[in-house]
Amino acid sequence: MRIISGQYKARRITAPKKLPVRPTTDMAKESLFNILNNHFYFDQISVLDLFSGTGNISYEFASRGTQDITAVDAHYGCIKFINETAESFEMDIATIKSDVFKFLEKSQQKHDVIFADPPYEFSTEEFAKIPQLIFKNDLLETDGLLIVEHSKHTDLSHLEHYSHSKSYGGNMFSFFSVATQSETD
Structure with missing residues (x-):
């Protein structure tokens, strides 16, 4: 994987093979950040x-100037890898080793962008729990976006706060916002 744009553009990151991850493809990540670039000033969110897995998405935000980034993953190896990579790039990424659902139940901090890349094997109920907890606990800023990455075989359009989806090969991003209708196209 590589960083697409920003201060660390074109830097390659190679994660250890033993990590249980499926990093977002460069093509899908580039398309996602083109969308986000039209909605946010990265240095203000x-x-x-x-x-978070390898931290692929966190590095991309940090490379584009985002200072307030929190990466959450339950796997110790993933958190360790993110910490080591962030330190080598001198990126300020806070990491939390936690089950994501437990973290969302306790968290009280609001964010402009929440990106979730759960295992593609999750059931529809497990996918649904992500936006349910985020909106129930008011973790998204009013103009913010929740983006859930999933396989093209998973349909999240029936969930509350769903706005739209974008497909990139076998990857899909479903967008959710505080208002059920969003101007994220």
Whole structure:
């Protein structure tokens, strides 16, 4: 994987093979950040990266100037890798080793962008729990976006606060906002 844009553009990151991850593809990540670039000033937002894995999404935000980034993952190896990589790039990424659902139940901090990349094998109920907890606990800023990455075989359009989806190969991003109708197109 590589960083697409910003201060660390074109830097390659190689995660250990033993990590239980499926990093967002460069093509999908580039498309996602083109969308986000039209909605946010990266140096003025707070980002929560859930199921952060290798930290791929966090690095991209940091490279583009985001200062307030929190990466949450339950796997010790993933958190260790993110900490080591962030330190080598001199990126300020806070990491939390926690089950994401337990973290969301306790968290009280609002974010402008919440990105969730859970395992594609999750059931529809497990996927649904992510936006349910985020909106129930009021973790998204009024103009913020929740983006859930999932396989094209998963449909989240029936969930409350759903706005729309974008497909990139076998990857999909479903967008959710505080208002059920969003201008994220």
